[in-house]
Amino acid sequence: xxxxxxxxxxxxxxxxxxxxxxxxxxxxxxxxxxxxxxxxxxxxxxxxxxxxxxxxxxxxxxxxxxxxxxxxxxxxxxxxxxxx
Amino acid sequence: xxxxxxxxxxxxxxxxxxxxxxxxxxxxxxxxxxxxxxxxxxxxxxxxxxxxxxxxxxxxxxxxxxxxxxxxxxxxxxxxxxxxxxxxxxxxxxxxxxxxxxxxxxxxxxxxxxxxxxxxxxxxxxxxxxxxxxxxxxxxxxxxxxxxxxxxxxxxxxxxxxxxxxxxxxxxxxxxxxxxxxxxxxxxxxxxxxxxxxxxxxxxxxxxxxxxxxxxxxxxxxxxxxxxxxxxxxxxxxxxxxxxxxxxxxxxxxxxxxxxxxxxxxxxxxxxxxxxxxxxxxxxxxxxxxxxxxxxxxxxxxxxxxxxxxxxxxxxxxxxxxxxxxxxxxxxxxxxxxxxxxxxxxxxxxxxxxxxxxxxxxxxxxxxxxxxxxxxxxxxxxxxxxxxxxxxxxxxxxxxxxxxxxxxxxxxxxxxxxxxxxxxxxxxxxxxxxxxxxxxxxxxxxxxxxxxxxxxxxxxxxxxxxxxxxxxxxxxxxxxxxxxxxxxxxxxxxxxxxxxxxxxxxxxxxxxxxxxxxxxxxxxxxxxxxxxxxxxxxxxxxxxxxxxxxxxxxxxxxxxxxxxxxxxxxxxxxxxxxxxxxxxxxxxxxxxxxxxxxxxxxxxxxxxxxxxxxxxxxxxxxxxxxxxxxxxxxxxxxxxxxxxxxxxxxxxxxxxxxxxxxxxxxxxxxxxxxxxxxxxxxxxxxxxxxxxxxxxxxxxxxxxxxxxxxxxxxxxxxxxxxxxxxxxxxxxxxxxxxxxxxxxxxxxxxxxxxx
Numbered sequence: 001x002x003x004x005x006x007x008x009x010x011x012x013x014x015x016x017x018x019x020x021x022x023x024x025x026x027x028x029x030x031x032x033x034x035x036x037x038x039x040x041x042x043x044x045x046x047x048x049x050x051x052x053x054x055x056x057x058x059x060x061x062x063x064x065x066x067x068x069x070x071x072x073x074x075x076x077x078x079x080x081x082x083x084x
Numbered sequence: 085x086x087x088x089x090x091x092x093x094x095x096x097x098x099x100x101x102x103x104x105x106x107x108x109x110x111x112x113x114x115x116x117x118x119x120x121x122x123x124x125x126x127x128x129x130x131x132x133x134x135x136x137x138x139x140x141x142x143x144x145x146x147x148x149x150x151x152x153x154x155x156x157x158x159x160x161x162x163x164x165x166x167x168x169x170x171x172x173x174x175x176x177x178x179x180x181x182x183x184x185x186x187x188x189x190x191x192x193x194x195x196x197x198x199x200x201x202x203x204x205x206x207x208x209x210x211x212x213x214x215x216x217x218x219x220x221x222x223x224x225x226x227x228x229x230x231x232x233x234x235x236x237x238x239x240x241x242x243x244x245x246x247x248x249x250x251x252x253x254x255x256x257x258x259x260x261x262x263x264x265x266x267x268x269x270x271x272x273x274x275x276x277x278x279x280x281x282x283x284x285x286x287x288x289x290x291x292x293x294x295x296x297x298x299x300x301x302x303x304x305x306x307x308x309x310x311x312x313x314x315x316x317x318x319x320x321x322x323x324x325x326x327x328x329x330x331x332x333x334x335x336x337x338x339x340x341x342x343x344x345x346x347x348x349x350x351x352x353x354x355x356x357x358x359x360x361x362x363x364x365x366x367x368x369x370x371x372x373x374x375x376x377x378x379x380x381x382x383x384x385x386x387x388x389x390x391x392x393x394x395x396x397x398x399x400x401x402x403x404x405x406x407x408x409x410x411x412x413x414x415x416x417x418x419x420x421x422x423x424x425x426x427x428x429x430x431x432x433x434x435x436x437x438x439x440x441x442x443x444x445x446x447x448x449x450x451x452x453x454x455x456x457x458x459x460x461x462x463x464x465x466x467x468x469x470x471x472x473x474x475x476x477x478x479x480x481x482x483x484x485x486x487x488x489x490x491x492x493x494x495x496x497x498x499x500x501x502x503x504x505x506x507x508x509x510x511x512x513x514x515x516x517x518x519x520x521x522x523x524x525x526x527x528x529x530x531x532x533x534x535x536x537x538x539x540x541x542x543x544x545x546x547x548x549x550x551x552x553x554x555x556x557x558x559x560x561x562x563x564x565x566x567x568x569x570x571x572x573x574x575x576x577x578x579x580x581x582x583x584x585x586x587x588x589x590x591x592x593x594x595x596x597x598x599x600x601x602x603x604x605x606x607x608x609x610x611x612x613x614x615x616x617x618x619x620x621x622x623x624x625x626x627x628x629x630x631x632x633x634x635x636x637x638x639x640x641x642x643x644x645x646x647x648x649x650x651x652x653x654x655x656x657x658x659x660x661x662x663x664x665x666x667x668x669x670x671x672x673x674x675x676x677x678x679x680x681x682x683x684x685x686x687x688x689x690x691x692x693x694x695x696x697x698x699x700x701x702x703x704x705x706x707x708x709x710x711x712x713x714x715x716x717x718x719x720x721x722x723x724x725x726x727x728x729x730x731x732x733x734x735x736x737x738x739x740x741x742x743x744x745x746x747x748x749x750x751x752x753x754x755x756x757x758x759x760x761x762x763x764x765x766x767x768x769x770x771x772x773x774x775x776x777x778x779x780x781x782x783x784x785x786x787x788x789x790x791x792x793x794x795x796x797x798x799x800x801x802x803x804x805x806x807x808x809x810x811x812x813x814x815x816x817x818x819x820x821x822x823x824x825x826x827x828x829x830x831x832x833x834x835x836x837x838x839x
Binding site for chain 1: 260261262263289346421425452455495498499500501536539540541542601605687793796
């Protein structure tokens with residue numbers, strides 16, 4: 001049974017058919033959350049192409065989609081950054 | 085095998101001490117092999133023909149005369165690199181940047197390349213290639229490029245992130261907005277409001293070693309590339325995609341690297357060298373001249389930034405707005421977006437808003453430069469904070485401490501911070517003896533803060549134990565700052581053996597799984613994590629072998645101080661087996677002993693720093709000299725403090741160069757006027773005092789040792805620290821970096837003339 005959670009979008013992300021700056025999803029892991037959002041919002045895949053990282057309780061995960069999302073965690077989708 | 089990533093507080097034997105780097109002897113004796121130090125039988129010399137125009141249509145390229153020149157073995161143009169990018173615009177941009185496709189987009193854009201038997205023949209052949217250009221209008225300034233009247237560089241760019249969606253193309257690739265709260269409400273609460281506009285000029289990473297490679301492609305599609313790079317696995321994947329090679333058949337070996345700082349995360353001439361080799365069926369060596377490095381490879385953005393900040397009389401910042409315009413060169417980037425994420429990241433400001441505009445101009449494709457985009461934003465924000473502090477009558481440090489971000493503060497990009505070290509660095513600065521040192525005439529002191537995210541990423545590491553007990557550690561993250569030393573220390577710490585028993589090497593791409601770039605301050609964080617886990621894998625094998633040698637259950641064996649100890653009932657009196665003793669018997673107990681790990685090392689802790697700068701300004705010439713400089717930064721855990729300090733000092737030095745001298749200067753023709761170290765002056769040792777450092781250790785909760793990245797943050801504060809120091813020395817607020825002698829002198833004169 002997947003957990004319900006609220007995901008906040010960085011203000012630079014906009015989904016044409018999304019409800020706004022927060023999205024409700026059911027997932028246990030980052031991969032499940034991404035799959036659910038891709039299924040539900042037509043332009044989420046394009047957002048992923050641009051690069052998305054996930055902040056869970058302030059820790060940023062860029063690549064590890066196996067990461068479990070704890071109950072009541074603060075989850076933010078932010079731009080995927082690189083460095084120099 | 086799963087491993088625990090969380091931080092565990094413990095005492096260290098090796099980690100935290102200081103050892104010389106294993107590559108040190110080769111480097112100081114000149115034996116180290118850099119990008120230009122490889123050769124192959126029958127190799128050719130590759131040279132590139134570059135555009136002399138800022139923007140031009142390539143009407144025709146005629147290579148017939150050059151091809152007939154004796155000694156010329158191959159010539160390539162974009163026709164020899166067909167577009168295999170399959171709709172991936174980012175990859176298509178890289179391809180077009182490597183060799184122009186119909187248009188030259190900036191002065192120095194590669195147009196064609198030649199491979200010949202020697203340097204002279206290659207140079208002669210370049211002159212025989214006839215290119216017919218039709219010059220097009222150009223724009224190199226970020227503000228001008230945004231105007232309605234600017235020539236539009238790409239008709240495919242429609243500004244992303246604005247509503248309604250634009251109906252016509254422009255040079256504005258994207259608008260980004262970050263922040264939270266209501267800035268209008270915040271400004272209404274403010275007793276003091278400061279508004280300023282800042283400019284920063286384009287700078288280059290200035291690595292001493294130019295780009296260089298040796299490429300060899302065989303008719304069967306197998307190929308080799310020796311190259312100076314920050315990430316040979318990524319270079320392999322990109323080059324294979326652009327040339328249509330199978331990834332596994334392209335072996336890339338990273339040479340020693342003479343500096344990268346972000347500039348060697350991109351491919352530039354490497355696909356061209358491979359294409360020349362494929363056509364000639366011979367190895368091709370290509371080494372850029374310094375002018376090519378400046379004209380043809382990625383510098384950082386030039387910027388134009390408006391900042392407005394308001395504060396109460398008690399120093400509380402009530403609102404902050406930044407509007408930041410960053411140019412990405414001739415191709416779109418996300419540089420302004422990064423500025424939006426970092427500009428106010430050091431502070432807890434209830435109402436903040438950052439708007440970023442990513443813009444294209446006729447300049448080289450911008451590449452990352454150490455904490456990309458953050459130094460320019462910090463220059464604007466940290467300068468404005470000093471102005472606010474002065475206005476409300478609070479010291480610059482107390483002003484910053486009053487508003488500092490802490491664990492639980494919401495970051496401007498959304499999430500809530502975990503444990504972070506910015507407050508620790510500010511308090512350390514406040515208590516530092518440097519702050520109490522007396523200043524002389526014409527001297528001033530400035531402080532400034534900086535932030536950078538740091539990243540992790542894919543990492544793969546092998547650890548092999550030899551029969552004499554010495555250890556080979558095989559890494560895939562390129563060592564750009566002494567990481568081989570740190571990795572060997574970590575392996576020694578885990579195994580419980582001396583540092584000099586471990587030899588760390590960087591493997592080629594056929595010897596390990598994929599490793600991401602050494603970028604984003606990730607080397608020690610991510611390869612360190614993989615090394616810990618690989619060593620723990622090896623220890624489990626060592627324990628199993630010891631159990632076998634003793635004939636006791638494996639669960640009765642523990643590993644302590646480099647030896648196996650039997651702890652179970654009835655065999656507690658067995659003598660311990662050292663790593664060397666177990667290794668010596670490995671051939672008869674199951675074969676070689678090794679550990680391995682592949683990991684996606686996410687959870688890199690954020691980096692924060694505060695700097696102190698003393699400057700002396702000559703009022704006659706406007707020349708600023710750095711008198712004293714101190715870096716205070718949170719490292720999470722310093723594995724080898726020598727190299728952490730080296731990173732702090734290196735970042736500060738580059739930031740000081742940016743603050744005082746370095747800039748790309750373009751003529752009205754859109755061509756770069758100063759592509760060389762004589763006219764583009766980076767700081768040398770005699771320009772600077774010893775840069776003092778103080779390492780703070782606020783552990784990163786998601787690294788077993790608490791490591792945070794340290795390579796980038798230290799370039800963020802210097803522009804503002806220097807600017808604040810100049811303001812305190814002269815009473816003149818500089819808003820345009822670099823704050824070179826002519827600019828400072830003009831500002832002093834303007835102030836005096838104003839009375």
